[in-house]
Every structure is written in C-alpha cells, then in structure tokens.
Amino acid sequence: xxxxxxxxxxxxxxxxxxxxxxxxxxxxxxxxxxxxxxxxxxxxxxxxxxxxxxxxxxxxxxxxxxxxxxxxxxxxxxxxxxxxxxxxxxxxxxxxxxxxxxxxxxxxxxxxxxxxxxxxxxxxxxxxxxxxxxxxxxxxxxxxxxxxxxxxxxxxxxxxxxxxxxxxxxxxxxxxxxxxxxxxxxxxxxxxxxxxxxxxxxxxxxxxxxxxxxxxxxxxxxxxxxxxxxxxxxxxxxxxxxxxxxxxxxxxxxxxxxxxxxxxxxxxxxxxxxxxxxxxxxxxxxxxxxxxxxxxxxxxxxxxxxxxxxxxxxxxx
Numbered sequence: 001x002x003x004x005x006x007x008x009x010x011x012x013x014x015x016x017x018x019x020x021x022x023x024x025x026x027x028x029x030x031x032x033x034x035x036x037x038x039x040x041x042x043x044x045x046x047x048x049x050x051x052x053x054x055x056x057x058x059x060x061x062x063x064x065x066x067x068x069x070x071x072x073x074x075x076x077x078x079x080x081x082x083x084x085x086x087x088x089x090x091x092x093x094x095x096x097x098x099x100x101x102x103x104x105x106x107x108x109x110x111x112x113x114x115x116x117x118x119x120x121x122x123x124x125x126x127x128x129x130x131x132x133x134x135x136x137x138x139x140x141x142x143x144x145x146x147x148x149x150x151x152x153x154x155x156x157x158x159x160x161x162x163x164x165x166x167x168x169x170x171x172x173x174x175x176x177x178x179x180x181x182x183x184x185x186x187x188x189x190x191x192x193x194x195x196x197x198x199x200x201x202x203x204x205x206x207x208x209x210x211x212x213x214x215x216x217x218x219x220x221x222x223x224x225x226x227x228x229x230x231x232x233x234x235x236x237x238x239x240x241x242x243x244x245x246x247x248x249x250x251x252x253x254x255x256x257x258x259x260x261x262x263x264x265x266x267x268x269x270x271x272x273x274x275x276x277x278x279x280x281x282x283x284x285x286x287x288x289x290x291x292x293x294x295x296x297x298x299x300x301x302x303x304x305x306x307x308x309x310x311x312x313x314x315x316x317x
Contacts, residue, residue, distance in 0.1 A: 003027070003034040003106060004085030004162075008075035009093035013046045014202035016093060020054050020061065023099045027060075030103050036061045037079045038093070042069035073175040080165040086110070088165050092156035098196045105159035108191055115164050115187040118150050118179055119157035119195035141216065145223050146180045150192055153179060157195050161187075173214055177222045184226040232294030240287030247280030 005023060009016070020036065027034045038051045040063065051063040064078050076090060087109045091097040101119065108117045135154065142153045154176050168181045179190055228235040250273045258268055268274050 001035060001085045002032045003087055003089060003102070004079075004083035005034060005036045005089045005091065005102070006039065006076060006079035006083055007037065007091055007093050008039045008041055008072050008079065009043065009047060010041045010069060011043045011045045011047060012093040012202070013043070013050050015095045016047060016050045016054065019093060019095055019099075020058070022095075023102075024058065024060070026099045026102055032106075034060055035083075035085065037082060038063045039075040039079045040065040041072065041075040042066045071173060073170045073173055076175050076178075077170045080170070083162065083165060086162055088160045088162055090156060090158050090160075095201045096198050097157040098198060101157060101193070101195045102159075105157075105193060108193065109159050109161055112191070113189055114159075114191040115161045115189040116179055116182050117159040117191045117193055118152065119155040120150070120152045120192050121155055121197035122151070122194045123197060138216065142177070142180075142219055145219055146177070146183075146226070148179050148183055148190065150179055150190070152192075153177065155195070172221075173218050174222060176218060180222050180226060184229075230298065232298065233291035236287045236291030236294065240284045240291065243280045243284030243287060245284075247277045247284060250274075250277035250280065 007019070016038070023036060036058075038054075038061065040048050040051060048063070048065050051061070051065075055061045055063055062082070064075075064082070066075070066078075079090075080088065087106050089102055089105060091099070097119070105117050105119075108114050135152075139151060139153055143149060143151075158178070160182075164182050164185075164187050167185050167187075168178065170178060170181070174181060183190060224235070254268050254271065254273055254277065258265070
C-alpha cells in the first residue's frame with residue numbers, strides 16, 4: 001500500500017463526503033494504492049453515520065470511533081497504530097487542507113529521502129488576531145526552543161515514513177510537536193513544503209485561544225523531555241547538587257563565624273543565613289529525590305492507551 005491518509009475529526013459531518021470524493025479523485029488519478037482512516041474523536045453530530053456510509057460504499061475507507069472526545073493527539077495515535085501505507089499523510093477534515101498536495105508530499109518522502117515533511121500554510125485564511133498572529137508567535141517560540149527549523153509546526157497536513165509514526169508515541173496534546181518527537185527519536189531528515197490553505201467552508205473551528213496557552217506549556221514539556229526524558233537525574237541531580245552546595249557554603253560560613261570569629265554574637269537561628277542554608281539543603285534534597293523517582297518510573301513504565309475505541313470499520317482486529 002502506497003498511502004495511508006489519517007484524518008482526525010470532531011463534528012465535521014458536512015465536509016466528510018466532499019473530502020472523501022476529493023481525496024479519491026487525487027488517489028485514482030495518480031494510481032495510488034491507499035486507505036483513508038477517519039478517526040471520529042467523540043463527535044456528537046452525524047459524522048459517524050457518514051463514515052459508516054462511506055465505508056460501505058468504498059472499501060478504501062476505514063473508521064475508528066471514540067466513545068468520547070479525547071483530543072487530536074489520541075486520535076492520531078489510534079490512526080498511526082492502524083496505518084499500513086508506506087507513507088502516512090495526516091490532514092484535517094474541515095477542507096482547509098488541500099488533497100492536491102498529497103502526490104508531491106509522497107514524492108518528497110519516497111524520492112527525496114525525507115522521513116517527515118511538514119506543510120507550511122504561508123498564506124492563511126484565518127483571522128489575523130484570532131489565529132494568525134498567535135500562530136506566528138507560537139511557531140517562533142517553538143523553532144527557538146526545539147531547534148527544528150519549521151515555519152508551521154501546527155499544520156495538520158504532514159507526510160511521514162511509516163517507521164516514523166510507528167516509533168513515536170503521540171500523547172496528551174503533543175500533536176503540535178510531532179516533528180520534535182521525531183527528531184528526538186533519531187529521525188533528522190525533516191523537510192517542509194509550502195501548501196495551499198483554504199478558508200473554512202462548513203462549521204467553525206474547534207480550537208480557541210486557550211490552545212496557544214496549552215501549546216506553550218506543552219512546548220516547555222517537550223523541550224524538557226527531549227533533553228532529559230531518558231535521564232531525569234541529569235537535570236534534577238545537577239540542580240540538587242547546586243542547591244546543596246549553596247546550603248553547605250552558608251552553613252560552613254555560619255559555623256566558622258560562630259566558633260572562631262564572633263563566638264559571643266547572635267544565635268545562629270537568629271541569622272537569615274541560617275534559613276537560607278536550611279532552605280537550600282531541603283530543596284537540594286528534594287531535587288535528588290525527584291531525580292531518583294524519575295529514574296525508577298522510567299525503568300518501570302509500561303506503555304498503555306488512555307482512550308477507548310468503540311467501533312472499527314474495515315480494519316483487521
């Protein structure tokens with residue numbers, strides 16, 4: 001199979017038939033062997049009924065349904081687990097991603113050797129203050145923090161070699177940082193392609209301004225995990241050693257001062273340096289404990305899924 005097209009969605013019943021028809025036209029005109037995986041992330045409209053109908057009409061269509069809304073990352077994770085294509089394409093279901101871009105994305109992966117190609121919506125049809133400006137600020141911060149040179153981390157239209165999506169694990173809300181996760185896993189051949197962005201035709205966006213706040217918090221998380229996720233003691237141990245050293249220096253100063261310089265002076269407990277030394281030593285000890293716990297958790301962690309799948313259409317068990 002050449003292509004697996006993974007499409008997470010939430011309440012997009014109006015656009016699904018049109019999107020399927022558009023993708024099928026592109027696939028057939030290029031002679032691709034393909035599958036379309038619609039991941040219904042707990043829709044409350046008739047999206048699942050549409051997916052069932054499309055699955056009955058077209059054997060290339062497969063559907064996965066969640067009992068409730070778990071988020072885009074979990075939807076992508078479920079789709080990645082079932083994708084069989086040599087190249088895996090992700091795109092949104094709102095018709096803002098253009099399926100005509102797929103053949104070139106496929107070529108860049110199969111012929112130019114890229115392991116991941118991310119779309120770049122250079123010209124956007126979104127509100128300037130509502131999405132454009134916050135998105136630019138978010139992408140700037142992501143580039144500087146992650147050192148991955150992409151202009152648009154959050155573009156839904158991406159292409160992956162199959163081994164990439166089978167290696168990384170997308171959890172929480174880390175779908176924004178899949179290129180960072182891929183690079184951390186050793187996949188360095190990451191490219192970018194300017195893609196056409198289209199105005200939303202049906203419904204309204206499911207994401208508000210809060211996604212940018214969560215995005216920056218996730219950026220801090222992924223930056224930490226990419227550097228210290230496999231060696232937490234290197235981070236916590238270093239800070240613990242610094243704090244213990246600071247506390248020890250203050251305690252040594254207080255001891256020397258009390259014993260040899262000013263033995264008749266104030267009590268040690270009446271001096272602010274005593275509380276600085278005590279606080280620094282306590283914090284340093286806590287850092288070391290956190291490092292040890294991190295190492296223990298890392299060695300005993302078992303992979304698992306935190307979402308529930310209700311129905312799978314045209315998919316092998």
